[in-house]
Amino acid sequence: MNYTKLAHGVSWALHPFVLPLYLMALLLTRTAFAYYPAGVKIYLLWVVALYAIVLPLLGLAVLRSLGRISDYRLDDRRERLWPLVIGTVCYALCALTLSKIPSVIFLRKFMLAAACCEAMCLAVSFRWKISLHLTGMGAAVALLAVMNVAGGGDQVVPLAATLCAAGTLASARLYLGCHNGAQVAAGFLGGFVVAALAVLLL
Numbered sequence: 329m330n331y332t333k334l335a336h337g338v339s340w341a342l343h344p345f346v347l348p349l350y351l352m353a354l355l356l357t358r359t360a361f362a363y364y365p366a367g368v369k370i371y372l373l374w375v376v377a378l379y380a381i382v383l384p385l386l387g388l389a390v391l392r393s394l395g396r397i398s399d400y401r402l403d404d405r406r407e408r409l410w411p412l413v414i415g416t417v418c419y420a421l422c423a424l425t426l427s428k429i430p431s432v433i434f435l436r437k438f439m440l441a442a443a444c445c446e447a448m449c450l451a452v453s454f455r456w457k458i459s460l461h462l463t464g465m466g467a468a469v470a471l472l473a474v475m476n477v478a479g480g481g482d483q484v485v486p487l488a489a490t491l492c493a494a495g496t497l498a499s500a501r502l503y504l505g506c507h508n509g510a511q512v513a514a515g516f517l518g519g520f521v522v523a524a525l526a527v528l529l530l
Contacts, residue, residue: 335500342497344464348380348442349373351468354486355435359475372432379422380442387414403506405457412450419443434527438471441526448522452514459507459515465494466519474527 355361356369364372388411391397397407423439426432445467452458472487498512507515 335503338496338500342493344460345381347464347468348376352376375425379418383418384415405453408453412446416443416446437527440530441523444522444526445519448518457511459501459512461497461501462512462515463519465497466516467523470520470523474524
C-alpha cells in the first residue's frame with residue numbers, strides 16, 4: 329500500500345476548509361436544525377460554504393498570483409500569516425451574517441470559535457509552526473463535546489468518530505513530515521481549548 333498517497337488523501341479529506349461543511353451536515357441532520365425548512369438549510373449551507381471555503385480559496389489564489397505564497401499547502405510558517413488573516417476575517421463575517429437569524433445562535437458561536445482559532449494560529453505562526461489541520465479537528469471535537477454537555481442532542485457517536493478521525497489525521501501529518509509531535513499536539517489542544525471557551529463565553 330502506498331502510505332504516502334493515503335496520508336495525503338486523509339489530509340485533504342479532513343482539510344480545515346471542509347470541516348465546517350461536515351459539521352453543518354451534522355447540525356442539520358442530528359439537532360433541532362433538522363426541523364428547519366429546506367430553504368433555510370440551503371441558505372445556511374451556502375453562507376458557511378461561501379465564508380469558509382469560497383472566499384478563503386479566492387484569497388489564496390490572489391496571494392499566489394501576487395507571489396505572497398509559493399504553495400497552497402502553506403508548509404512555510406511565514407507564508408501562513410496573510411491566509412490566516414483572511415480566514416479570521418471570513419469566519420468573523422460569517423458569524424456577523426448569521427447573527428441576523430436569532431434562532432441559529434449556536435451556529436454563530438461556532439463561527440466565532442472558528443475565527444478565534446484562526447486568530448490563535450495567526451499569533452502562534454509569528455514565532456512557531458502549529459498544525460492547522462489538528463487545530464480544526466480540536467475545534468470540531470470541542471463543538472461536539474459542548475453539544476453533548478449542553479443538551480444539543482446525542483452526539484456521542486459523532487464525537488467518537490471525530491476523535492478517531494483526529495488520531496488518523498495526526499498520524500498522517502506526522503507520516504508526511506509536515507509537523508512534529510509538539511506541533512500536532514499544540515494544534516489539537518489549542519483548537520479544543522480556544523473553540524470550547526469561545527462557544528461557552530462569546
